[in-house]
Amino acid sequence: MTDDVGKTGCSGCEEASEEELLARLDEVIEKYKEKPGALIPVLQMAQGIFGYLPEVALKKVAKGLGKPYSEVAGVVGFYSFFSTVPRGRNLIRVCLGTACYVRGGMQVLEALKKQLGIDVGETTEDREFSLEVARCFGACGLAPVITINDVVHHRVKPARINEVLAQYAPEAVGAGGRSE
């Protein structure tokens, strides 16, 4: 039941059509609908399939599991992991756990905001990057850390943020940062 959940990026949403994605969701619902407490795992997998949780998917989940739509929406709203808006091709999550905070996580976040021109929870216009914050990836010894599509980047220096971004979208950050 953990197959699709870990993927936070928008894997597969480029190629597959909405019908295909919905068909995959149907399979998931079919598999889990008898299990007690299936709602959250199914939502996690739906997010893995679509990259986010579009209304059409939520309605399908509600219907499939026999739950009111309002309950499904309530659960989605409660957990920060779920997103109802599409994300960029690359999802950046900045750790603001205590260790990262003490070691300058905030400055990393500020540098990213400035560089990308977006705020937390937003996506760049070219849909390259989305920016989120998180509470601890458990890599505290290497603080401050960020993850981009689940790859952990450690000891990130605000002044060098371009070099990290350039690995994902060289054009989007101009010269891609200077390095020597």
Added chain:
Amino acid sequence: MEKISNQVLICTGGGCIASGALEVSAAFSKELADMGIAQNTQVIETGCLGPCAVGPVVLIYPDGVFYQNVHIEDVHEICEEHLLKGRVVTRLVSHAPGTDRSVAEMEDVEFFNRQVKIVLRNSGIIDPLKIEEYVAREGYQALAKVLTEMKPEEVVSEVLRSGLRGRGGAGFPTGLKWKFARQTESDVKYILCNADDGDPGAFMDRSVLEGDPHSLIEGMAIGAYAIGAKQGFVYLRAEYPLAVERLQYAIDQARDLGLLGTDIMGTGFEFDLEIRMGSGAFVCGEETALMRSIEGGRGEPRPRPPFPAVKGLWDKPSVLNNVETFANIAPIILKGAEWYASTGTEKSKGTKVFALGGAIQHAGLVEVPIGVQLGEIVYEIGGGVPNGKELKAVQLGGPSGGCIPKTDLNVPVDYETLQELGAIMGSGGCIVMDDDSCMVDVARYFLDFIQDESCGKCPPCRVGTKRMLEIVTRICNGEGREGDIEALEELGTIIKDTALCGLGQTAANPVLSTIRHFRHEYEAHIKDHYCEAGVCSTMFTSKCTNACPANVNVPGFVSLIGEKRFDEALTLHRERNPLASICGRVCFHPCESKCVRGGLDEPVAIRSLKRFMTEQETEVRLPQVKVNTENAAKKIAVVGSGPAGLSCAYFLARLGYKPTVFEKEPSSGGMLVQAIPAYRLPREELGREISMIESMGVTIKHGMTLGKDFTLQGLKDEGYEAVFLGVGAPAGVGMGIPGERGAGVTEALTFLRDYNVHGTAAVGTEVAVVGGGNSAIDAARTALRLGAEHVNILYRRQREQMPAWAEEILAADEEGITVLPLTAPKQILRDKDGKVLGVLCQKMALGDYDRSGRRAPVAGRNPDFTVACDQVIAAVGQSLDAKALIGDLPVEMNRAWFKVDRATGATSVEWIFAGGDAATGPASVVEAVGAGERAAVAIDQYLTGANHAFWRRDVAVDVWFDPDADPVTTARAAVVCLDPEARACTFDEVELSWNLDTACAEAKRCLRCDYGKIPVAAARGVGAEVQEEVK
């Protein structure tokens, strides 16, 4: 020359003998005898010291230096360099890559040695993907044991007797939890594991899940058997993809092998396990909320009772423990409750895993017996705070915990003690904070977290924390009000008493604990708009300027230097600090330790740049002075011509006053001229800046001793309207040991003053200096220059703890001065004629942590020893004989110093102000300059009723700067010094000049943190700002 007793420990374990340790030992004995120091140096052959691979190894005490690969050829060098001259032979001490930590010093290995591994017994040792490796290390044998040999009740009682308490936070006895669930009748029960590691900064669960997942599975299976459950759930956070993957793999493996499922090991026991992933809600760490989340709903807590042991998941009896708790179970079953209970304290048994993070040398996971001292975790295991910063506090327990200050490092880390201090054990997050952390900001951070994570169900948590966050945010923004601290305390207490769940009840802890231990930081934010740590950035334009006690516009003058605009740079500097040339030489540069560039490569060399800038001054340019005939007519006295007095007189002069400075000694400058040697501060530099101040209408009268040649009351009677006391801390303190009275024993300040002011000071051939501060180093280096053959510095604590500045200690080292750490003088030995023969010393050992956050020196077990010498210079402290100065005036004191308002220098007598060392105890030049300025502004305000400090407005510099350019890593320009051999016999300045290119390139390394900020600050209006800004 007779030296102190050293011990040379030579490892003669099998490995080292094989590599020639016995020959090395013999060589040491011979070499020591040849050098004539055999009677004071003990050669000991020890058992195996451990690192056989790098043998033969030699450990030299008292320094604790560990040499490896020592061969006969090396012995001479070690004896000559280390034992005789006190210099470590670095060639034989290996270094960790990328750091200057020496790998070979025993402490580093202590990261591993001091730990007791139960929970982490397999982590990092076995392959987590191979169940065989777990089984090979007694894996699943505890499960086999309970299934075949023990009744469920016996399992419960074994766990109960072990004293194991829940490792997730509150520390509820695990056995008791199991007992309640066991006793509840039900055909369906659940065993649950919280693997959500909700506390940001605690990652021990992740480590177990990734490194040893079967230990969790086994622990849960045993728990299931004990309470009568057939199904378990592991609630695991989605941020840990690798942990999810490995645990799932392990569950599948166990199921394939029949260790999960039906009829486990043929005993008929049935149990299976499923992972449920958290979706990012901190509140789901609360047990009722977690269960609600597994059921598929919004993870909101509900009131207890009924407790989960009665009505839990899907209303069935359930037990919830965390990963670490379960990982303890198998060893307890296999080795027995008594074995487990033999570790830990009376009330808290076993070990605890801490996730060490933040400002700590060895960040990582450590498992220690419960009850170890906090200081041991931070220093002995964690290696202390890196980058030469000071420890400030340790945050334990995450958002529900609190900050423990460095004054409490001696407390045992157990559930009860931490609670008494306002923190909690929590899940084991242990974040070390240095002086770069602002405690108000930390409180704001946690409140923000809680506010974000509050499920919103109960008003105290939802609304109360919001109110608290508003207040703390206001304080951080420099808009705090009087009464805010009290309001926070009151709100915090209400939330604590009324919130529904554990998260809410503990939500105020980070605020309450920081107020309790760091109230002064809150007060400084509110009253002085000052964030000492340099974090709350709305209150300053750059961290360096904020760190400067005189508030010099650092990025301004540095960037002007980069454009070779030296006059403008110097003028800007003297807006806030007249003693630019002096500070360019002797300032301990707090600005550099806060330099943002330090996070990228190295801090900008601000002090050296300042020195370079003043070297370019061909003709002294006077600062802007506002002529004011009314002020000029007012008589103001400044007592003492040290940095505080000079600064006060300078700023008074800029406001049009013509103050008179009264100086006791024949030369001006106070400690600058009396104590600081010329090799650090050439006298012409000092004279240049003093003349500048005199030329602004300041009169300095020499040979005027307060209390003897004039009195404060006398000044008042003569028509002086205000007096500033900048008298410093001019008197020495005795050592308090027998034999210190009489010839051959001098007090450091007297010694320095004799030479610096009067041109001559008696110096011995073998000199022992007692103390570890800057005066001790100044006295030692001066003695050396005056002809002493050997100078030893005796210091009672460890070398790293010497209050003297690191670069000064290093310079003393280079000049051949020996520091003997952990050495406390007991008696001055004299012959029958009273001539000093030496200092009888006691070797100190390190005791418990004291209130200063350092290990207290306590008498060691080694025999006393003698440091031979014919002169002793005591530099153990400074004092002030206030009574002789103030007579009968009711000036209040704060211990030995004048009690003043930090922002104004006002004393308890309206017309008397004070600042510098006289008000703070021995401190630095730049702090005295800052205090002088504040007092000048306050004196003017006292006399005129208004603030006229026109120099306090922020001025943006028009230096070109590209804020979008990415900085290129460049090394900091090094200080160039006279060769140690050449300088040790002269008073020529040690530091040499930079060339123009070096200086400009260095100045351009400035990241211009002030860029774009000053116009905004200035827009507040100069008049208004001058009125309100009194810092």
Added chain:
Amino acid sequence: MADKIKSPADLLAMAGKAKEDLDLRGGPKEIKVTVHMGTCGIAAGARDVVVAFLSEIADAKLSNVTIHQSGCAGLCEMEPMATVSFADGSVYHYGLLENRDKVHAIVQSHLVGGKPATEYLIAS
């Protein structure tokens, strides 16, 4: 996957066999290199370290070395880390192996030459 464990005796048998396999003494594989692959280690580049060891060992034509992965060794700030264990029970922790040269040095000096690469040694 091995056979099902149907009794505690099966478990003991499995443990015995696993121990034998793990026992380095006397076997052809005398040296064990364990690369610590927790989240920290992987973030710091532990995967590259495994690859580096594999190819360095192949280059050195060593046949008596096995490479294992394991979880966090606890000392995150020294990641990526590897532990080298020998048949005589001696254990060496190496840290900050962020480039191939260091792995090369360890393989050449320690695994081939028998002399620990002290420069990169954290503890032993």
